[in-house]
Amino acid sequence: MSITPLMPVYGRCDVRPVRGDHCHLIGEDGQRYLDFAAGIAVNALGHSHPGLTGAIARQAQTLMHVSNLYGSPQGEHLAQRLVDLTFADTVFFTNSGAEAVECAIKTARAYHQHGGNPDRFELITFRNAFHGRTMGTISASNQEKLHSGFHPLLPGFRYVEFDNLEEARAAVGPQTAGFLVEPIQGEGGVRMASQQFMEGLRALCDEHDLILALDEVQCGVGRVGTFYAYEHYGVEPDVLASAKGLGGGFPIGACLATERAARGMTVGTHGSTYGGNPLGMAAAEAVLDVVADPGFLEGVRAKGERLRGKLEQFIGNYPDLFEEVRGMGLMIGLKLRTEPREFVAHLREMHHALTVSGSDNIVRIVPPLVIDDSHIDEFMEKLSAAAASYQPAEVPQ
Ligand SMILES: *Cc1c(COP(=O)(O)O)cnc(C)c1O
Numbered sequence: 095m096s097i098t099p100l101m102p103v104y105g106r107c108d109v110r111p112v113r114g115d116h117c118h119l120i121g122e123d124g125q126r127y128l129d130f131a132a133g134i135a136v137n138a139l140g141h142s143h144p145g146l147t148g149a150i151a152r153q154a155q156t157l158m159h160v161s162n163l164y165g166s167p168q169g170e171h172l173a174q175r176l177v178d179l180t181f182a183d184t185v186f187f188t189n190s191g192a193e194a195v196e197c198a199i200k201t202a203r204a205y206h207q208h209g210g211n212p213d214r215f216e217l218i219t220f221r222n223a224f225h226g227r228t229m230g231t232i233s234a235s236n237q238e239k240l241h242s243g244f245h246p247l248l249p250g251f252r253y254v255e256f257d258n259l260e261e262a263r264a265a266v267g268p269q270t271a272g273f274l275v276e277p278i279q280g281e282g283g284v285r286m287a288s289q290q291f292m293e294g295l296r297a298l299c300d301e302h303d304l305i306l307a308l309d310e311v312q313c314g315v316g317r318v319g320t321f322y323a324y325e326h327y328g329v330e331p332d333v334l335a336s337a338k339g340l341g342g343g344f345p346i347g348a349c350l351a352t353e354r355a356a357r358g359m360t361v362g363t364h365g366s367t368y369g370g371n372p373l374g375m376a377a378a379e380a381v382l383d384v385v386a387d388p389g390f391l392e393g394v395r396a397k398g399e400r401l402r403g404k405l406e407q408f409i410g411n412y413p414d415l416f417e418e419v420r421g422m423g424l425m426i427g428l429k430l431r432t433e434p435r436e437f438v439a440h441l442r443e444m445h446h447a448l449t450v451s452g453s454d455n456i457v458r459i460v461p462p463l464v465i466d467d468s469h470i471d472e473f474m475e476k477l478s479a480a481a482a483s484y485q486p487a488e489v490p491q
Contacts, residue, residue: 109442114141117462117469119448128472130461131448135280135312135425138339139384140462146342146380153376160372162365168375175379179321179386181330182350186359187370191311191337192226194347195274197364198335199230201351202272202305203250204358205332216269217307220256222453224281225274225309234274257287259294266298272305272332273298277323280312283454284420284427292327299332305355307333311347312425315339316385316463319395319423326422339385339463344377385463394463398423401459401470408474412481417455426459427452432486440484447476 110122117140119127129137139146160166173185188194199217206214217234224240225231229248232240236253250271254261256279273295279285299306308331313323317339320326324334332355337347351359368374384390402419405428409416415437417429430437434451441447441457450458461469 107439107442109448116140116142117465125446127442128447128469128476130459130469130473131450132460132462133343134338134450134458135317135460136338136341137343138315138317138381138463139342140464141343143342143380143384143464145383146344146377149376149380150344150373153373156372158371158373159368161367162370166370166372166375168372169370172375172378172382175382175386176348176350179382180334180350181324181352182334183353184351184356184359186349186351186364186366187374188337188347188349188366189345189368189374190226190347191309191335192228192231193366193369194311194335194337194349195225195231195234195309196228197349198274198307198309198333198351199234200364201333201349201356201359202274202307204363205305205355206271206358208358208360213269214271215250216252216267217250217271217274218252218254218262218265219274220276220279221253222256222279222282222285223253223274223276223309224279225276226311256282256285257291259291262291262295263298266302266304270302270304272307274307274309276309276311276313277327278313278318278422278425280425280458281452283429283452283456284425284458285454286420286422287327289327292324292329296329305333306331307335309335311335311337312460315381316391316394317423317425317460318421319391319398321386321391323422340381341374341377342381344374346374346378348378390463394423397465397470398426400467401461401473402426404470404474405459405477408478408481415481415484415486421459424459424461424463424465427456428459430455430457436486437480437484441476441480444483445476445480447473447480 111119113120119129219234223235225234233248314336334350405419420427434457438451452458
């Protein structure tokens, strides 16, 4: 037998973390790494945060799981908190980002089917989007690498160019249910939607009675310096999928919706065994205790600007290696002139700083939101050393 016990669907690197210490990870061999990947924008409070680990430990001892057949004081409390913080009137809790997006897709379809428009089932989505790995969420993306081997896809999605309002408008037809869009594409290469694009989608939704569903699984929960990214644009969605940072490492997601958008989500229409269980709720409450504070969010913006300023200055020293810095808050993309994976590996293996590659030659820099100046300085030192010693196998054009 040659298949590994762990199904070999990931190309895993040599780092084998066994312990976390605030903004660092410690490997099996004792090596320390500066973690500016944060479990791909998940560990918002870093590792071993006492507020988060304490809340989980206390809740695990008190009550871990009950069925959604029972009343949920824990779920009601967290849902109310999210409602108070956002555009939403109601929340469905999930265990992952893909499930939160699935709920968003179902909510958009049910809005029309419940409203007597069964023909309006199609969501317009955007090229290079990433919405997860379930059949529904891979079907929502145009990326061939997600589809290969898994056909047939689910019908009901139509792909147009990201940040192109004219294409989005032209795609609206009698079958359109709404739009599903990441305000800032993560995996797609830290690409930000323009103000005009976001406002234009909102206007199209208002004009044609469509659902604007945002996938803020990666860019939400303080990552970009506002609680959700839509606040930056001043454009409110009808539905929003959240996850990643929401549990700070505990698997939880949420689908937020207005009362109007959720009109089809009635008793018996949707569910989840684990979704919203008391343990998950306690984890998310502990994250919100830190992240939902306006002063904390202001700090994320300030740290983002500081890191970004340093990166912009730094890349001037290596014009053949780096092209640009982009992003917002602590969701930063460093664009290389070549394929980024080799550089990410070099930075990790030789200089012990962790980042994540993305499409469009991007190195994603998504540190814990709790970093301080010392971590920014440590990162810049490691990055400088990595750039100075980097000898790409691939020759830059
Ligand atoms: C990670 C991600 C998802 C999928 O989340 P999972 O928890 O892996 O299911 C969906 N959308 C976006 C934008 C993501 O970054």
